Amino acid sequence: MPDLVxxxxxxxxxxxxIVLTAALLGIPLATRxxxxxxxxxxxxxxxxxxNANGRIPVLQIGDRFLPxxxxxxxxxxxxxxxxPDDRFAQADVLRWMFFExxxxxxxxxxxxxxxxxxxxxxxxxxxxxxxxAKRAAGDAALKLMDDHxxxxxxxxxxxxxxxxxxxxxxxxxxEQGCFALDEYPAVRxxxxxxxxxxxxxxxxx
Amino acid sequence: MPDLVxxxxxxxxxxxxIVLTAALLGIPLATRxxxxxxxxxxxxxxxxxxNANGRIPVLQIGDRFLPxxxxxxxxxxxxxxxxPDDRFAQADVLRWMFFExxxxxxxxxxxxxxxxxxxxxxxxxxxxxxxxAKRAAGDAALKLMDDHxxxxxxxxxxxxxxxxxxxxxxxxxxEQGCFALDEYPAVRxxxxxxxxxxxxxxxxx
Numbered sequence: 001m002p003d004l005v006x007x008x009x010x011x012x013x014x015x016x017x018i019v020l021t022a023a024l025l026g027i028p029l030a031t032r033x034x035x036x037x038x039x040x041x042x043x044x045x046x047x048x049x050x051n052a053n054g055r056i057p058v059l060q061i062g063d064r065f066l067p068x069x070x071x072x073x074x075x076x077x078x079x080x081x082x083x084p085d086d087r088f089a090q091a092d093v094l095r096w097m098f099f100e101x102x103x104x105x106x107x108x109x110x111x112x113x114x115x116x117x118x119x120x121x122x123x124x125x126x127x128x129x130x131x132x133a134k135r136a137a138g139d140a141a142l143k144l145m146d147d148h149x150x151x152x153x154x155x156x157x158x159x160x161x162x163x164x165x166x167x168x169x170x171x172x173x174x175e176q177g178c179f180a181l182d183e184y185p186a187v188r189x190x191x192x193x194x195x196x197x198x199x200x201x202x203x204x205x
Numbered sequence: 206m207p208d209l210v211x212x213x214x215x216x217x218x219x220x221x222x223i224v225l226t227a228a229l230l231g232i233p234l235a236t237r238x239x240x241x242x243x244x245x246x247x248x249x250x251x252x253x254x255x256n257a258n259g260r261i262p263v264l265q266i267g268d269r270f271l272p273x274x275x276x277x278x279x280x281x282x283x284x285x286x287x288x289p290d291d292r293f294a295q296a297d298v299l300r301w302m303f304f305e306x307x308x309x310x311x312x313x314x315x316x317x318x319x320x321x322x323x324x325x326x327x328x329x330x331x332x333x334x335x336x337x338a339k340r341a342a343g344d345a346a347l348k349l350m351d352d353h354x355x356x357x358x359x360x361x362x363x364x365x366x367x368x369x370x371x372x373x374x375x376x377x378x379x380e381q382g383c384f385a386l387d388e389y390p391a392v393r394x395x396x397x398x399x400x401x402x403x404x405x406x407x408x409x410x
Contacts, residue, residue, distance in 0.1 A: 052349055053308065066296055068303040075296035091271055091280035094299075098273040101307050103258065129334060144257055 002062030005030045006072075007050055010204040011117065012036070013109055013169035014069035015057040020165055021073045023201040025080055037117065069169075070097045073162050082162050092156045096163035099141070107138030109170040111177030135178075142174065142184050149186035153193060160197055168194045173203065207267030210235045211277075212255055215409040216322065217241070218314055218374035219274035220262040225370050226278045228406040230285055242322065274374075275302045278367050287367050297361045301368035304346070312343030314375040316382030340384075347379065347389050354391035358398060365402055373399045378408065 004022075006029050008015035022029040034040035034056055042054045051058045051067045058065050059072035066072050077083050084090050111134050114123055123131075145167060148155065155163035172191050175181055181188055194200065209227075211234050213220035227234040239245035239261055247259045256263045256272045263270050264277035271277050282288050289295050316339050319328055328336075350372060353360065360368035377396050380386055386393055399405065 052352060053304070061293060064293060066293070066300055068300040068307075070303050071296045071300035074299050075292060078292050078295075087280060087283050088266060088269060088271070090283075091276045094279050095271055095273040095276035098275050098303070098306055099258070101303055102273075102310075105307075106311070126334060126338065129331060133331065147257060 001027070003030070004028070004076075005032055005060040007032050007034065007041075007058040007060060007065075008056050009034050009036045009041075012056060013112075013173065013203070014105070016203040017069045017165055017169045018057055018059060018072045018076065019203075020168070020201060021076045021082065021162065024082065024160075024165070024197060024199045025076060026199065027076055070101060070162070070166055073097075073165060077162055081159060082165070084157055084161060086157075089157050093161045093163045096155045097166045099144075100163075100166040103137065103144075104141040104167065105170060107134045107141060108174050108177060108179060110134055111138060111179070112170065112173060113177075115178055116176040138174070138177070138179055139183075142171070142179060142187060145171070146184040146186045149190045153190065160194065164190075164194060169203075206232070208235070209233070209281075210237055210265040212237050212239065212246075212263040212265060212270075213261050214239050214241045214246075217261060218317075218378065218408070219310070221408045222274045222370055222374045223262055223264060223277045223281065224408075225373070225406060226281045226287065226367065229287065229365075229370070229402060229404045230281060231404065232281055275306060275367070275371055278302075278370060282367055286364060287370070289362055289366060291362075294362050298366045298368045301360045302371045304349075305368075305371040308342065308349075309346040309372065310375060312339040312346060313379050313382060313384060315339055316343060316384070317375065317378060318382075320383055321381040343379070343382070343384055344388075347376070347384060347392060350376070351389040351391045354395045358395065365399065369395075369399060374408075 006015065006018055008031055010033060019029065036056065040046070041056050047054055050065055053067055055067060057069050057072060058067045059075060061075065066075055083093060114127060154160055155167065168191065171187060209232070211220065211223055213236055215238060224234065241261065245251065246261050252259055255270055258272055260272060262274050262277060263272045264280060266280065271280060288298060319332060359365055360372065373396065376392060
């Protein structure tokens with residue numbers, strides 16, 4: 001595998017997904033840090049060389065750049081047990097990863113970012129107005145996860161996959177966005193199973 | 206392959222992605238229609254049997270159900286040229302598919318839905334307040350696509366992949382959300398290349 005460099009902000013759950021995937025697979029990963037609060041992922045240099053979308057994480061693979069956290073995890077986990085071979089199971093892993101980016105992250109991660117890193121009193125009026133809808137949608141995502149995890153220990157099949165890693169990243173810090181983990185006991189038990197995986201590393205936070 | 210049934214609303218671009226993937230690959234697909242405007246994807250029967258997330262599309266594969274449009278496309282396209290074998294290229298296809306669900310669909314598709322299917326005068330105050338941000342984010346996504354397509358004819362590699370299909374679905378009807386395609390000439394040329402693919406089918410709209 002070519003040299004890997006993760007362009008990241010360690011407070012970002014999206015970056016942590018990639019760090020965790022690499023750790024579980026024993027893949028060495030160099031990192032280069034950016035402070036997104038200071039706009040370091042929106043500089044002309046970053047936009048032209050790393051990611052025109054102005055976002056971290058980006059996984060640098062030799063001289064090529066791969067944005068989107070879940071795509072970077074996919075690259076790292078190719079042909080590993082984190083991506084099942086079975087046709088339905090593999091698509092089902094992606095199903096949860098797309099659910100994570102569409103239903104979970106924009107609500108659970110955004111409220112964490114707003115409430116913990118920006119601060120409620122510094123939010124714009126437009127952001128304030130979106131809190132109730134994001135709260136409801138985030139709780140709906142956590143409830144759906146909880147209902148699923150009541151029936152099975154992992155999201156897909158009989159062991160951890162990228163689906164679990166993608167959903168773990170912001171779920172395990174959801175209380176920082178004022179979501180109540182106690183309402184989701186099956187999620188809480190799954191978080192403990194994730195933390196017990198061989199090679200697990202905690203988020204720098 | 207087991208019998209396939211697409212649970213869909215034909216006006217949805219997310220459903221159309223799956224129809225187009227199946228058509229390009231010559232895979233037969235039965236459909237079952239739901240009117241999302243009448244809440245037909247939120248009935249207790251739908252939630253318990255088809256998708257607990259209350260959304261279409263869902264691809265039924267025998268007696269199993271696969272939500273999330275891009276995951277369903279992945280299932281259909283396994284081992285076809287629509288998913289490259291090369292490790293970086295495959296992850297790069299997913300990179301564009303996650304970009305589509307995170308940066309494109311919530312803006313380009315949502316404004317189409319609000320303006321064409323709900324109607325501007327029927328939007329809630331909270332929805333009205335979100336229009337400027339969704340307009341700016343949708344235009345940013347289209348601009349990023351245009352800049353990419355100036356340099357290469359397809360999103361990844363030298364032919365159409367699932368990345369193109371995922372992004373085509375709502376881009377080709379973006380004018381229904383009052384986005385100006387004329388501002389994105391490379392996108393417009395790519396739309397024409399998509400329509401010329403052997404087996405291409407138009408969206409029922």
